[in-house]
Amino acid sequence: MPNGQWANSDRASRLPRDWAARRAEVFRIHGDTCHVCGLPGADEIDHIVAGDDHRIESLAPIHGRRTGPRCHVYKSSSEGGKAAQVKKPKRQRPPEPHPGLRT
Numbered sequence: 001m002p003n004g005q006w007a008n009s010d011r012a013s014r015l016p017r018d019w020a021a022r023r024a025e026v027f028r029i030h031g032d033t034c035h036v037c038g039l040p041g042a043d044e045i046d047h048i049v050a051g052d053d054h055r056i057e058s059l060a061p062i063h064g065r066r067t068g069p070r071c072h073v074y075k076s077s078s079e080g081g082k083a084a085q086v087k088k089p090k091r092q093r094p095p096e097p098h099p100g101l102r103t
């Protein structure tokens with residue numbers, strides 16, 4: 001199978017050695033139904049919970065970068081957004097002058 005897409009990414013080294021077999025098994029169980037939008041045509045495998053849980057039951061087909069609604073792109077970016085929100089500092093309001101001090 002072609003396996004060049006993550007060749008230059010840290011992602012490839014974090015996947016298990018039998019990733020290709022797991023990927024095929026997930027497609028065999030679920031078909032090509034995207035677990036995000038429920039439509040057919042999914043061509044990538046998603047980790048349902050973001051992270052390094054590579055068990056078959058933690059994986060599901062998803063629309064990749066090139067197909068349909070591109071669910072994987074949106075899901076990944078919202079995961080990044082949540083992480084960014086945690087780090088976001090508390091919003092500060094600029095101090096307002098007391099109304100009585102206005103001239």
Ligand SMILES: [Zn+2]
Nearest residue numbers: 034037063071
């Ligand atoms: Zn989808």
